Amino acid sequence: MQTELAGSRTMPRLPESIDTPRLRLRLPRADDAGWAYSAFAKDPDVARWVTWRPHRDIRETEVFLRMAIADWSIDPAEHRLYIVDDRATNAPLGLVNARFQGFPAHRASLGYLLAPSAQGLGYMTEAAGALTDALLSLPDIFRVWCVADVDNERSWRVMERIGMQREGILQRWAAHPNVSDEPRDVVCYAKVR
């Protein structure tokens, strides 16, 4: 699936929803702010290994969602964030996102999180695995990759369960302000075709 843009540039196009056996990855909405703020955005445990600080006010979550919603209307595509819903109940559980990179885009990086109540059930393996498959099915995308803090083992276990290969350590790669004022080492994983 390709979108022809001005000049000769083409960009990959992801579907607006992706179904898995238990989950639906769907577009973010403004009315996600309430659950997103209370279920994960203000939670210091969820934010420990990420690049942002826990939200102190729901308005921060609203701005975050507005940006994620606006990203979907931007072509060429760069950032695509999905809310992960439980298909049986429609309850939101977390989010996954992809960022296209390269010119023209030929790789994508992944990000993800789950509300604490949704962890330990294999949901992220299912959601991140489906997004990785969707990305690698795009004709232009040859590499899907992800990094996690060397101490965020739960995150790199997800990468291993979805079939990514560990490529090594990137030293001083990521700012994780909730654990250190200095950039941290991360493990880098990728799945390529």
Ligand SMILES: CC(C)(COP(=O)(O)OP(=O)(O)OC[C@H]1O[C@@H](n2cnc3c(N)ncnc32)[C@H](O)[C@@H]1OP(=O)(O)O)[C@@H](O)C(=O)NCCC(=O)NCCS
């Ligand atoms: C990273 C994160 C999403 C991982 O969550 P998770 O619940 O460990 O991952 P999964 O949803 O894939 O679940 C895997 C766990 O469910 C268990 N599980 C239960 N049923 C399962 C099933 N049907 N299929 C697969 N795993 C299942 C697995 O055994 C595993 O548990 P274990 O780690 O105790 O062995 C979560 O820790 C998180 O949101 N962290 C905060 C944000 C963050 O750090 N994001 C990543 C930044 S790089």
